Amino acid sequence: MPTIKFTYALKRYFPQLKDMAANGNTLPEILFEIESTYPGLSSYVLDEQGSLRKHVNIFIDGTMIKDRTALSDPFASNSEIYIMQALSGG
Amino acid sequence: MKSTLLLGTRKGFVAYRQLNGKWEMENLSFEGVPVSIAYADPLKGTWWACLDHGHWGVKLHRSNDRGRNWEEMTAPAYPEGEEVKDGIPATTRYIWSIAQGGASGLWVGTDPGGLFISKDEGSSFQLIGSLWNHPSRKEGWMGGGRDQPGIHSIVIDPRDEDHIHIAISCAGVFETIDAGGSWEVRNSGLRADFLPDPTSNIGHDPHILVAAPTNPDVLWQQNHCGIFRSTDAAKSWQDVSQAQGPARFGFAIAVADDNPDQAWVAPANSDVTRTAIHGSLCICRTDDGGKTWKELRKGLPQQHCFDIVYRHALACSGNTVAFGSTTGNLFFSPDRGESWQVINNYLPMIYSVQFAD
Numbered sequence: 113m114p115t116i117k118f119t120y121a122l123k124r125y126f127p128q129l130k131d132m133a134a135n136g137n138t139l140p141e142i143l144f145e146i147e148s149t150y151p152g153l154s155s156y157v158l159d160e161q162g163s164l165r166k167h168v169n170i171f172i173d174g175t176m177i178k179d180r181t182a183l184s185d186p187f188a189s190n191s192e193i194y195i196m197q198a199l200s201g202g
Numbered sequence: 203m204k205s206t207l208l209l210g211t212r213k214g215f216v217a218y219r220q221l222n223g224k225w226e227m228e229n230l231s232f233e234g235v236p237v238s239i240a241y242a243d244p245l246k247g248t249w250w251a252c253l254d255h256g257h258w259g260v261k262l263h264r265s266n267d268r269g270r271n272w273e274e275m276t277a278p279a280y281p282e283g284e285e286v287k288d289g290i291p292a293t294t295r296y297i298w299s300i301a302q303g304g305a306s307g308l309w310v311g312t313d314p315g316g317l318f319i320s321k322d323e324g325s326s327f328q329l330i331g332s333l334w335n336h337p338s339r340k341e342g343w344m345g346g347g348r349d350q351p352g353i354h355s356i357v358i359d360p361r362d363e364d365h366i367h368i369a370i371s372c373a374g375v376f377e378t379i380d381a382g383g384s385w386e387v388r389n390s391g392l393r394a395d396f397l398p399d400p401t402s403n404i405g406h407d408p409h410i411l412v413a414a415p416t417n418p419d420v421l422w423q424q425n426h427c428g429i430f431r432s433t434d435a436a437k438s439w440q441d442v443s444q445a446q447g448p449a450r451f452g453f454a455i456a457v458a459d460d461n462p463d464q465a466w467v468a469p470a471n472s473d474v475t476r477t478a479i480h481g482s483l484c485i486c487r488t489d490d491g492g493k494t495w496k497e498l499r500k501g502l503p504q505q506h507c508f509d510i511v512y513r514h515a516l517a518c519s520g521n522t523v524a525f526g527s528t529t530g531n532l533f534f535s536p537d538r539g540e541s542w543q544v545i546n547n548y549l550p551m552i553y554s555v556q557f558a559d
Binding site for chain 1: 255256257258259261274276277279280282283291292293294
């Protein structure tokens, strides 16, 4: 069961946010689970066409995902999946 | 005069209120977050904050208690599979206009060119297919100010809320008389000097479009290529720019709420530099429908100044005129621009200014 971790920056908008275990076998499935736990959160991570937002990154076991459009990167049952923000802007 | 000023800034939503002749900051919300438009619904009094999170996308919030509490709404979103151009998925990149249309609904204009309507006060939005599928869009609309086409102006006719003009950079002015069921292009008389054919039917760059409250058939626009006025509901446009400036290039325009012939513009150096002309700030006003323009400088910085005024950041209410600048200066005039006073010199870049009750 992979573990999902979130950037602290999202806690401003979702104060109850904390690490969670997920059952999904794909990243879109996991984001669906996250959305049911924290309604609205997936729209902060994905755009309405399902692609990862430009300044958001997902790391699987320390490696940035390659497929930002269909989110098809694989992971293992004990993977750590980290949703974080890019450092940009000013 | 309305006594509240709402500001959309690069670092948050700001409200000022005038009490005993002094402007005081009443509210700061969404500190640090870019607010493309801060909007007070003139019918219901609801405040709207259109957010442009750098990381988390475009969001829409509303408040029914003057900004003390906010509720996040579902932002307008493009249906699955919609494309800006072939192969480029359409996603909401920016909310560039919002307008309460009463019986016709709440309207929102976006980059990349989609117009949305809400019939339930912002709980849900639907893309206006008749405009999105307009035959001119994919081939004739283009970016202007932003990378993709954007709808920055929504002008509701107070006599008939199904009658609406919108303006798009770059495409031009469109008119509907059936609440968005169908659209007519209204660019006759405009000039697009940046196109191979400056009189092309499509591809114009109105920076902002406004209507005179006392005669909504009188429309004004600050265009990329000059200042234009229409007296026939945009069926034809006349160039009312000063040939030798300064009232020529700029982004913002405001028309008096009691006189369709009186309007203000905020001149800037042309699109090459986008700075204050000769380092000095001025607002120009016409009292005769654009035949002549008066330079209004008293109280404004006249040297070493870089400020320009973005398209939504100049507003008037009665005798009071206010504007916010790209370098975070907020000015107001109690006498229709004859003299100016500072409200704040230390704000973030200001995107929008609106008077509210």
